[in-house]
Amino acid sequence: MPYPVRVIPGSDAAIETLGLRKAYRSVRGRAVGVDGLDLRVPVGGVHALLGLAGSGKTTTLRLLTGLARADGGAMKIFGTHVPDGLPDLAGRIGAVVGAPGFQARLSGRRNLALLASAAGVPRTRVDEVLTRVVLTDRARAAYGTYSVDEERRLALAAALLRDPDLLVVDDPSAGLDAVGTREIRQALRRLADQGKTVLVATGVLTEAQQIADTVTVLDEGRILAQGTVAELLGDAKVSVRVRVDEPGKAATALRAAGFTVRADGDALHVDGVVEPADISRALAKQKLFASELVPQREDLAAVVGRLRPVVPPTPTQPTRAEERAARKAADHKAAERKKAADQRKAEKDAAAKQAAADAGAAEEAAAKQAASEARAAAKEAAIAERAAAKEAAIAERAAAKEARRSARKPAVSLAGRSAGGSAGSAVAPTGERAAAAAVSKPADGAASRKPGPKEAEKADAKADPGRAAIEDKAAKKTNASVPGGHQATQRDQGQQTTGRPGPPQGQGNKRSKGRR
Amino acid sequence: MTGLLWAELRRFGVRPAIRWIAAAMLGHVALAVALTAFAPEASTLAAMLEQGQISFYALTSVFLAYVAGVLLVTGDAASGGTRALLTVEPRRGRVYWSKLAAAGVAVIPGVAAAYALLASGMYWVHARAHVLGGPPSELVEAMTWSGVRVLALAVFAAVGGAALGVLVRRWWVAVSLAVAWFLVEELVLNTRFPGDWFPFTNSDAWVRGTRTVLSGDGLLAVPLVHSALVLLGITVVLALLGAVVFRRRDVR
Numbered sequence: 001m002p003y004p005v006r007v008i009p010g011s012d013a014a015i016e017t018l019g020l021r022k023a024y025r026s027v028r029g030r031a032v033g034v035d036g037l038d039l040r041v042p043v044g045g046v047h048a049l050l051g052l053a054g055s056g057k058t059t060t061l062r063l064l065t066g067l068a069r070a071d072g073g074a075m076k077i078f079g080t081h082v083p084d085g086l087p088d089l090a091g092r093i094g095a096v097v098g099a100p101g102f103q104a105r106l107s108g109r110r111n112l113a114l115l116a117s118a119a120g121v122p123r124t125r126v127d128e129v130l131t132r133v134v135l136t137d138r139a140r141a142a143y144g145t146y147s148v149d150e151e152r153r154l155a156l157a158a159a160l161l162r163d164p165d166l167l168v169v170d171d172p173s174a175g176l177d178a179v180g181t182r183e184i185r186q187a188l189r190r191l192a193d194q195g196k197t198v199l200v201a202t203g204v205l206t207e208a209q210q211i212a213d214t215v216t217v218l219d220e221g222r223i224l225a226q227g228t229v230a231e232l233l234g235d236a237k238v239s240v241r242v243r244v245d246e247p248g249k250a251a252t253a254l255r256a257a258g259f260t261v262r263a264d265g266d267a268l269h270v271d272g273v274v275e276p277a278d279i280s281r282a283l284a285k286q287k288l289f290a291s292e293l294v295p296q297r298e299d300l301a302a303v304v305g306r307l308r309p310v311v312p313p314t315p316t317q318p319t320r321a322e323e324r325a326a327r328k329a330a331d332h333k334a335a336e337r338k339k340a341a342d343q344r345k346a347e348k349d350a351a352a353k354q355a356a357a358d359a360g361a362a363e364e365a366a367a368k369q370a371a372s373e374a375r376a377a378a379k380e381a382a383i384a385e386r387a388a389a390k391e392a393a394i395a396e397r398a399a400a401k402e403a404r405r406s407a408r409k410p411a412v413s414l415a416g417r418s419a420g421g422s423a424g425s426a427v428a429p430t431g432e433r434a435a436a437a438a439v440s441k442p443a444d445g446a447a448s449r450k451p452g453p454k455e456a457e458k459a460d461a462k463a464d465p466g467r468a469a470i471e472d473k474a475a476k477k478t479n480a481s482v483p484g485g486h487q488a489t490q491r492d493q494g495q496q497t498t499g500r501p502g503p504p505q506g507q508g509n510k511r512s513k514g515r516r
Numbered sequence: 517m518t519g520l521l522w523a524e525l526r527r528f529g530v531r532p533a534i535r536w537i538a539a540a541m542l543g544h545v546a547l548a549v550a551l552t553a554f555a556p557e558a559s560t561l562a563a564m565l566e567q568g569q570i571s572f573y574a575l576t577s578v579f580l581a582y583v584a585g586v587l588l589v590t591g592d593a594a595s596g597g598t599r600a601l602l603t604v605e606p607r608r609g610r611v612y613w614s615k616l617a618a619a620g621v622a623v624i625p626g627v628a629a630a631y632a633l634l635a636s637g638m639y640w641v642h643a644r645a646h647v648l649g650g651p652p653s654e655l656v657e658a659m660t661w662s663g664v665r666v667l668a669l670a671v672f673a674a675v676g677g678a679a680l681g682v683l684v685r686r687w688w689v690a691v692s693l694a695v696a697w698f699l700v701e702e703l704v705l706n707t708r709f710p711g712d713w714f715p716f717t718n719s720d721a722w723v724r725g726t727r728t729v730l731s732g733d734g735l736l737a738v739p740l741v742h743s744a745l746v747l748l749g750i751t752v753v754l755a756l757l758g759a760v761v762f763r764r765r766d767v768r
Contacts, residue, residue, distance in 0.1 A: 062766070065602075065603060065606075066602065066606045066608075067599060067602060067603075067766065067767045068766040068767070069764060069765075069766060083606070086606035086607075087606055087607045089606070090604075090605065090606055090607070093603075093606075094603070094604075095603040096603075097599070097603070098596075098599055098768075099592075099596050099599075100596065100600055101593070101595070101596020101597045101598070101599050101600040102596075102600070103526075103527055103530050103531075103593070103597075105530045106526075106530055110526075114522075114523040114526050114527065115523065115600060115601070115604050117519035117522055117523055118519045118520045118522075118523040118601055118604055118605055119519070119604035119605055120519055121604075158600065158603075158604070159603065161604060162604065
């Protein structure tokens, strides 16, 4: 045995591997090809090795055909251990792995004839396989003039030269157009229907779904799942993207209809749909109409993602260097956090200081304003007092003058008529009323009204106009400092204006309004 | 095995590089004959055979045969062909030995043609100038045997080249190794050590048919069998190493 081989018990599988391992080493490092592959391919039918690029499909085929040597594990083909038993299987295996390596200057037929002579196959077999792959017309043309489709068909013909029981094909539809892809898939399917075992490595999900009976899904050199295509991949189920005006209501309706719905932004994804028309029907029953209904088949990446086991992360003991690095990182992080906190605190303090300074400035400004207002009020009060005093003095003088004049008139009439003292007493009240009228100048009708309590106050104020002006100013100031006081003052002023519209008061009001 | 050999020979024959190598062999000897024709009286044919000028011209063809052997097993076309053969004939040993055999067989026509052109041209040039330097029958016999030895050496060279190509995988590495070894042997080793075991010295002696070495008793002729055994041994060792590697190595 050239390398350690584990014994596989006898079975009826066409291909069986046990713990197959292969790694590629280069100057860039070690890359895993396959890692512990336990493959089982039944006899007959098409078996697909399905996986993304780098999953180990081609490596598996190369190991099975003897083009590469395994690092470990065991392989059996038709019950024979390989690669040691490959010479015994020479006529039973045909393979298309990698570029076929035909000579461009030779015709397709000539290339096949060379391989036939190397394999000890009669020449007549060459024409048979050319007919089988529908390449007879182009058989005499130089291989260099072949299309990709024809190259693939010639490679398939070469693999069929010895009429193998097992056909191994790597990526059968690579580089082919739609027609070529369909033809080669049909050809592989026909071979399987004839009883051959066909092992296909492919990265195309639909290819596996269309032609394979059984499938092995590979990922990073390991088997994710093995089984029938219907079990693992499904054959007709799709996911449908739906857009409606009311996604919430639509989701409820679809769930009620038995669909699996998941929201994706303003669209809904309905999974596992057999017939997309059922979605339209379910929505229409609720008077909902889809603006978009797009069936989406599950792709290979989704299948691999679905089948890939979720491995919980295993805690590993960190090395000393890693611990040092982690400590350093933590210290650095803490220092950063502290620095940020300090900076935030400094900013906060600065903001508080600024606010305090603003408040002090505002208070100072308010105090200044209040002082200036108080000074202005005192000044006005003084002016009003002086004016009132002046007016009072004028009125007093006028009253005195009037009194003197009226006192002089009765004296003249008394002297002329020789009247008694009653006349003098009658004149005296008249003179006092005139003096009072000269001082107050009452409005029309004011004398006819019965004075209320306020009017009584006003009457008191009338008696002392200077004091009234001071009180008025004080009231205005109080109103200015109290919210809504301004309106109250105006109201009071209105009452004062209507109730006591004397000249001194009117002047005072006008001044205060003008100042304001 | 015959089918494998035939397949390899067919593949070998259709490769453009091989055709260019055959053309180079013929062109080289034609040039040598043409240059000699300008001054045939400079040296007689017998003297040229004795001094090793004919063998020098022939060794160029041997080197080209080595390159052809390397090219048979290296490059994309060769690896593709090997892969295709292994899918229909999984016995690696058979495939490997058929390749080496094909390399040895494939160079025979080209080298034979080149040597025939060289020998007949030289003879004709010197005969025309009446400077053969010996009896014609003896000269023809000596040149014929020299031709046979050149052919044998070319086969060894091609087989050794194919084996080295399998070992190093890249044609330019194998060719560079041969050129580098030639320079080292001629410029360094031959001046310090006796060249009894060096491949190029023995190749020259083999083609020339005799070899003189300096010993305590003066100049002595080294028997041909020694050179033959050295060259055969080198070829066998390379072929066996190649076989071991080919059996175990992955085919790209």
